[in-house]
Amino acid sequence: MRILLIEDDPHIGDGIAAGLKKLGMAADWFSDGLQGRDAAALAPYDAAVLDLGLPGMDGMEVLRAWRQSGLSFPVLILTARDALPDRLAGLNGGADDYLCKPFALEELAARLNALVRRSQGRSDSGLTFGRLKLDTAAQTATLGGEPLDLTAREWRLLEMLVSKPKHIVSRAQIEDRLYGWEQEVESNAVEVHIHNLRKKIGASVIQTKRGLGYCLGEAP
Numbered sequence: 001m002r003i004l005l006i007e008d009d010p011h012i013g014d015g016i017a018a019g020l021k022k023l024g025m026a027a028d029w030f031s032d033g034l035q036g037r038d039a040a041a042l043a044p045y046d047a048a049v050l051d052l053g054l055p056g057m058d059g060m061e062v063l064r065a066w067r068q069s070g071l072s073f074p075v076l077i078l079t080a081r082d083a084l085p086d087r088l089a090g091l092n093g094g095a096d097d098y099l100c101k102p103f104a105l106e107e108l109a110a111r112l113n114a115l116v117r118r119s120q121g122r123s124d125s126g127l128t129f130g131r132l133k134l135d136t137a138a139q140t141a142t143l144g145g146e147p148l149d150l151t152a153r154e155w156r157l158l159e160m161l162v163s164k165p166k167h168i169v170s171r172a173q174i175e176d177r178l179y180g181w182e183q184e185v186e187s188n189a190v191e192v193h194i195h196n197l198r199k200k201i202g203a204s205v206i207q208t209k210r211g212l213g214y215c216l217g218e219a220p
């Protein structure tokens with residue numbers, strides 16, 4: 001899952017970016033409204049976290065610009081506590097959810113997961129492939145009822161594959177979703193994740209399509 005984060009407070013921005021990365025989401029962080037607005041068109045973001053008071057361009061204007069240009073990804077706005085006019089303006093302006101500062105990172109992550117799930121047309125939080133079951137709200141997976149011990153990135157990668165069972169996912173797409181621009185990606189990082197996943201869920205569950213990427217193979 002790749003998140004566009006626009007927040008000018010360095011402590012809040014750093015806390016969110018670092019926290020989301022720990023949860024296996026890639027977060028690209030911008031502190032300027034104008035740069036953030038333009039960044040939305042440059043990568044396949046699953047959702048955006050948008051502060052309202054920003055240098056360069058106000059958060060509400062950023063949101064309006066996105067919606068006018070047809071960008072429909074879910075947007076969660078960050079507002080000051082009790083700023084009811086801000087919340088209403090945000091929701092009326094095309095935001096999908098809001099959080100009042102200060103907030104717990106776990107709540108932000110849970111809401112982002114719910115927004116992305118809804119935007120992909122999935123109403124419940126379960127994904128199934130054979131005996132493999134993923135709970136996208138809890139970010140856990142089981143195989144035949146047994147809990148799987150997955151790293152955050154392995155979990156995200158598995159979610160990408162299981163949520164689009166007939167699609168081939170390229171290495172570049174996987175790198176895009178698991179790492180942001182700021183992180184150096186080792187050239188074999190995706191292969192290593194795939195290798196480790198296969199050891200945990202079975203070698204034939206993930207197929208390599210040479211030159212193209214990966215897709216689901218045999219249901220476990």
Ligand code: CA
Pocket residue numbers: 007008009051052053054
């Ligand atoms: Ca601000």
